[in-house]
Amino acid sequence: MFDRPSCPEAKLPVAVITGFLGSGKTTFINQLLERVVDLRVAVLVNELGQIDIDSQLIRSQDKNKVELTNGCICCSINDSLMEAVLGILARRDAVDYLMVETTGVADPLPIMQSFLATELWNFTRLDAVISLVDAETFESQDPYQSQAAGRQISYADILILNKSDCVSAARLEGLTADLTALRPRIRILTATYGQVPLDLILDVHLTRREVLVQDPLAVALQGRPSSHLRDDGFTSVEFSSDRPLSLRAFQQFLEHQLPRAVIRGKGVLWFAESRDRHVFQLCGQRITLQDDAWQGPPKTELVLIGRHLDPQRLRGQLADCLAAPL
Numbered sequence: 001m002f003d004r005p006s007c008p009e010a011k012l013p014v015a016v017i018t019g020f021l022g023s024g025k026t027t028f029i030n031q032l033l034e035r036v037v038d039l040r041v042a043v044l045v046n047e048l049g050q051i052d053i054d055s056q057l058i059r060s061q062d063k064n065k066v067e068l069t070n071g072c073i074c075c076s077i078n079d080s081l082m083e084a085v086l087g088i089l090a091r092r093d094a095v096d097y098l099m100v101e102t103t104g105v106a107d108p109l110p111i112m113q114s115f116l117a118t119e120l121w122n123f124t125r126l127d128a129v130i131s132l133v134d135a136e137t138f139e140s141q142d143p144y145q146s147q148a149a150g151r152q153i154s155y156a157d158i159l160i161l162n163k164s165d166c167v168s169a170a171r172l173e174g175l176t177a178d179l180t181a182l183r184p185r186i187r188i189l190t191a192t193y194g195q196v197p198l199d200l201i202l203d204v205h206l207t208r209r210e211v212l213v214q215d216p217l218a219v220a221l222q223g224r225p226s227s228h229l230r231d232d233g234f235t236s237v238e239f240s241s242d243r244p245l246s247l248r249a250f251q252q253f254l255e256h257q258l259p260r261a262v263i264r265g266k267g268v269l270w271f272a273e274s275r276d277r278h279v280f281q282l283c284g285q286r287i288t289l290q291d292d293a294w295q296g297p298p299k300t301e302l303v304l305i306g307r308h309l310d311p312q313r314l315r316g317q318l319a320d321c322l323a324a325p326l
């Protein structure tokens, strides 16, 4: 439980929630929103592609506001981020805390710069950069061969080693030792479904503005757009349809056509054989489908993310999974 401070700060406290694709950022925010008491949290969700799956998966309550930005907020230094935060600041009296969820391939450094070295500094206080680490897929030698994933570790104030239920105690111990070696002096918490004590992550005053002048990389990147998407080679492929998929055809697609280069998938799926909404999640080798009820008209929206994907081919294969019209 975390209550609203009796005397709210003039500056809006902000937490940046980062971590690689599928590490559990949305899950972490959802459980946090369920547990905060009397703290009005605005959530800014950033998606790589044009389809906002996360906005459909964040279980916001009335007191929580969810704003959206498309495209990677760390790349466009940061017009859309700035605009969205200024929009939230315009309603400052209705918001106590801001959570910014980055895309899984975001470089957190330019986002930190937006809060620490622009006009936002006057109105916000970056409280902590919290990075989720997927205990099942993380390899500390060369995290996902990705510059952005490396920086998500290097610039975190808190690391949450998530999905501890998916690995053995020995692996968890090994990973904790690896992360401690990488970041000896920072807070490392172990979690399942992002559950950690709220007083260890909220209002912790951990981010230091000095990082921008003391860190050579931060100095070099000051004011320059990040090239991490080009360097890392990630592509996101979106597919949407107002027609249902054939369950059997989609299963065949997953089993026989899905390229191994797809490392993350998420979406809401409409199957001809079912009345339910099916939330599809793919993280590495793990695929889950969860059912719930449609809130609006059914449709299929799916995003696949990986390195050097062939969007045209994948969209064609998915279109072939659509059920024949009645």
Ligand SMILES: Nc1nc2c(ncn2[C@@H]2O[C@H](COP(=O)(O)OP(=O)(O)OP(=O)(O)O)[C@@H](O)[C@H]2O)c(=O)[nH]1
Residues within 6 Å of the ligand: 019, 020, 021, 022, 023, 024, 025, 026, 027, 028, 054, 103, 104, 105, 132, 162, 163, 164, 165, 166, 191, 192, 193, 194, 264, 266, 281, 283, 288
């Ligand atoms: N078993 C297990 N699954 C988890 C845990 N945390 C999250 N997941 C699952 O992992 C999948 C991805 O979780 P998300 O919270 O969507 O991950 P994310 O970091 O927001 O994903 P991106 O925004 O695509 O980068 C979902 O199916 C979650 O239910 C955990 O601790 N244990």
